[in-house]
Amino acid sequence: MVDFHFDVMCPFAYQTSKWIRDVRAQIPLTINWKFFSLEEVNRQDGKKHPWERDWSYGWSMMRIGALLRRTSMEDLDRWYERAGRALHEDGHRPHDPAVARHLLDELGLDPGLVDEAIADATTHDEVRREHERVITAGGYGVPTLFFPEFPNDDGDPECVFGPVILDPPTGPPALRLWHATTAWLEHPYLFELQRPKNATHAAVIADRFRPYLEARDWVSIDRGEVISFD
Secondary structure (H helix, E strand, O other), X not given: OEEEEEOOOOHHHHHHHHHHHHHHHHXXXXXXXXXXXXXXXXXXXXXXXXXXXXXXXXXXXXXHHHHHHHHOHHHHHHHHHHHHHHHHOOOOOOOOHHHHHHHHHHOOOOOOHHHHHHHOOHHHHHHHXXXXXXXXXXXXXXXXXXXXXXXXOOOOEEEEEOOOOOOOOOHHHHHHHHHHHHHHHHOOOOOOOOOOOOHHHHHHHHHHOHHXXXXXXXXXXXXXOEOOOO
């Protein structure tokens, strides 16, 4: 079992979600989709919190997901996959309420859930609670994975940031990456193993993320994560 914290707007979290779905197809694995807000963690002083806005892109997308999850984790799974693919591969704008309604309809779900989720203040609470879980664990971005079956010294689930991947592996390579990721859980004080991104990497990332870069309606800070809006 793994708790996978994501923000629909994050291109790297989307790539990792494709990988972990392939892993799930190969081994018995339950994925609990949970939330984290890049808008909030990168909010500039003096700007509104996403829960103070009528509509706040990734935050509102996750509020729709929170409402769907109350009925079915599978519905949230399908919603994240379709909305993520719309943004990061098709270059559409699922963060536009009209597009969000269309995508729900495409999935055979009620388009009215968009307005229902936004009218329900408790969806704010749900997203915020899961966002704070990552912050409390020392996290700062997505994808962040929690492993409830592997408690740390404090009795809390072990968590890792990543894997951050550009080309999600499938088949046996995907499973090898899963085993490499879960191997970290054997080493409670192993904190970091990182490949620095050089200029070539940056150019490839920009090319692969072109649909997302053209569809987004916000700017990014140096870490490449979403910030909040005026």
